[in-house]
Amino acid sequence: xxxxxxxxxxxxxxxxELLVLSTLRKGAKxxxxxxxxxxxxxxxxxxxxxxxxxxxLHRLEGEGLIKGSWSKDGGRRRKEYGLTPTGQxxxxxxxxxxxxxxxxxxxVLQGPGxxxx
Amino acid sequence: xSSLGSWLSSKAPDGPSLDCPSRRGLCARTPNTRRETRxxxxxxxxxLRELSGDLHALTERLVADGVAPNEARQRAAHALVxxxxxxxxxxxxxxxxxxxxxxxxxxxxxxxLERRGLVAAAVFMVGASGLALASANVVDAVSRFQWxxxxxxxxxxxxxxxxxxxxxxxxxxxxxxxxxxxILFLSLSQLxxxxxxxMADLYVAASMVESAPAQVEAITLGWIFSSSLLMxxxxxxxxxxxxxxxxxxxxxxxxxxxxQEVLGLTGPDFHTERER
Numbered sequence: 001x002x003x004x005x006x007x008x009x010x011x012x013x014x015x016x017e018l019l020v021l022s023t024l025r026k027g028a029k030x031x032x033x034x035x036x037x038x039x040x041x042x043x044x045x046x047x048x049x050x051x052x053x054x055x056x057l058h059r060l061e062g063e064g065l066i067k068g069s070w071s072k073d074g075g076r077r078r079k080e081y082g083l084t085p086t087g088q089x090x091x092x093x094x095x096x097x098x099x100x101x102x103x104x105x106x107x108v109l110q111g112p113g114x115x116x117x
Numbered sequence: 118x119s120s121l122g123s124w125l126s127s128k129a130p131d132g133p134s135l136d137c138p139s140r141r142g143l144c145a146r147t148p149n150t151r152r153e154t155r156x157x158x159x160x161x162x163x164x165l166r167e168l169s170g171d172l173h174a175l176t177e178r179l180v181a182d183g184v185a186p187n188e189a190r191q192r193a194a195h196a197l198v199x200x201x202x203x204x205x206x207x208x209x210x211x212x213x214x215x216x217x218x219x220x221x222x223x224x225x226x227x228x229x230l231e232r233r234g235l236v237a238a239a240v241f242m243v244g245a246s247g248l249a250l251a252s253a254n255v256v257d258a259v260s261r262f263q264w265x266x267x268x269x270x271x272x273x274x275x276x277x278x279x280x281x282x283x284x285x286x287x288x289x290x291x292x293x294x295x296x297x298x299x300i301l302f303l304s305l306s307q308l309x310x311x312x313x314x315x316m317a318d319l320y321v322a323a324s325m326v327e328s329a330p331a332q333v334e335a336i337t338l339g340w341i342f343s344s345s346l347l348m349x350x351x352x353x354x355x356x357x358x359x360x361x362x363x364x365x366x367x368x369x370x371x372x373x374x375x376x377q378e379v380l381g382l383t384g385p386d387f388h389t390e391r392e393r
Contacts, residue, residue, distance in 0.1 A: 031167060032175040035196055051199030054168070055206040062210065078170040079163075 011101065016056055018098060019046055021083060021091040024066060028082035031057060057081060065090050164207065165375040172197050213288035231282070239275035243267055246350070260343040262314025263350065266307055270354030273303040277361040284368065293369050297362065304358030311351030315344045 023029065023037040034057070035048045048056075060066045065087035068079050083091070172193050179189035199207060219227055246267055250256055276299050283289050322340040326333045 030171060030174060032171040032178070032193075032197060036175075036178075047196075049196060051168070051197050051203050051207075053197070054164070054199060055203060055210055058164075058207065058210045073170075073174075076170050076173060077166050078174065079167040 013056075014094065014098065016046075016048075016052070017060060018091065018094055020053070020056055020060060021065065021087055021094075024081060024083040025088070025091070028069075028080045030078055030080050034081065060087070162372050162375040164211065168197065168199075169375070211288075213286065215286045216288060235275055235279055235282070238278055239271045242274045243271035246270070250346075258339060258342055260314050260318050260347045262310055262317070263343070263347055266310050266314070266347060266351045266354065269303055269307050269310065270350070270358075273300060273307065273354060273358035273361075276300045276303060277358060277365070280365055281361070284365065290372065293372065297366055297369065300358055300362040300365070304355050304362060307351045307355035307358070311348055311355070314347050314351075318344060318347075 019038045019042070020034055023034050023041065029037065031053055035053050039047050057066065057068070061068050061081070064084060066081045067084050068081050070077055070079055072078070175193040175197060176186075176189045179192055180186055184192065222230075250259065250263075276296055280296050280300065284293070318340055322336050325336050329336070
């Protein structure tokens with residue numbers, strides 16, 4: 001990854017998208033369940049507030065990384081999202097990329113000559 | 118909830134976007150230009166229904182976990198109801214193709230172009246009908262009410278086209294009911310003109326028969342011909358307009374119901390299953 005490849009502004013959004021993809025690896029979920037799971041699994045560190053989850057879900061769906069399907073639950077229509085094979089592949093690649101970015105960041109923060117391990 | 122309320126009743130204004138500032142990394146994927154093709158609901162209705170389903174479920178879940186209903190509602194709304202910026206981002210994701218293609222054109226110029234296109238379509242519609250009549254060599258034999266019917270038919274067509282364009286092509290829901298009554302009024306006007314026209318022509322024909330009894334057959338045949346043409350044209354335009362009004366009105370009601378569903382879930386009238 002070269003220096004031009006990294007977009008600082010987009011990194012936070014990338015993390016949010018990865019969190020969504022990550023929680024969907026365990027199976028299809030409704031929007032609110034995704035939000036709850038991300039919050040629970042990160043011990044409250046990551047929270048989706050004010051519906052910020054929906055643009056992420058709709059963008060990922062538009063890009064074919066997740067697939068939404070409607071179901072009826074107690075007379076109410078609900079939309080459930082599941083990870084697509086493309087999304088699964090994308091998740092693996094992006095996880096590696098984020099890991100690399102974090103490793104580099106830590107290297108900078110810890111100063112020259114200090115090992116990450 | 119004012120941000121949601123304003124979004125529900127307005128077209129998305131220009132605003133900050135959460136779209137990728139660059140096309141790299143995660144952002145280097147396919148641009149979000151794919152339109153949702155599944156389902157018959159308008160895009161906005163699908164978003165609203167998804168939101169209302171999740172709001173309801175999360176509130177119920179929190180209540181089941183022992184959170185007080187009011188607190189549960191507030192927490193669910195806080196987590197799931199989009200704020201102004203998020204709503205704009207959501208709108209941008211679902212922007213109609215037409216809006217994306219015409220974004221670079223000055224709005225006032227675009228409005229002028231749209232109006233010209235609409236007038237051209239209406240003129241074409243009336244012109245084509247007039248030419249059809251002229252080519253059939255029946256212009257001299259038609260009722261004097263034929264032309265008002267065709268004019269009103271053209272107006273109905275223009276009004277219906279404008280509304281359909283606004284809702285389905287532009288995706289503009291800011292004044293969603295504006296002009297709907299006009300479509301119905303114009304459609305019914307045609308039927309009224311046809312009825313009055315046939316009756317008036319009948320009286321004229323009767324008076325002509327009275328003054329020239331020898332020509333009763335020709336006069337009667339003339340009246341039957343002009344009335345049939347008037348009725349066929351008026352019914353065609355009138356029924357097409359009424360059908361158009363019905364479809365658009367049904368669509369608008371569908372969107373409004375979804376709006377109310379979400380507003381109801383976030384407003385004071387919403388009660389969880391347990392409260393009921």
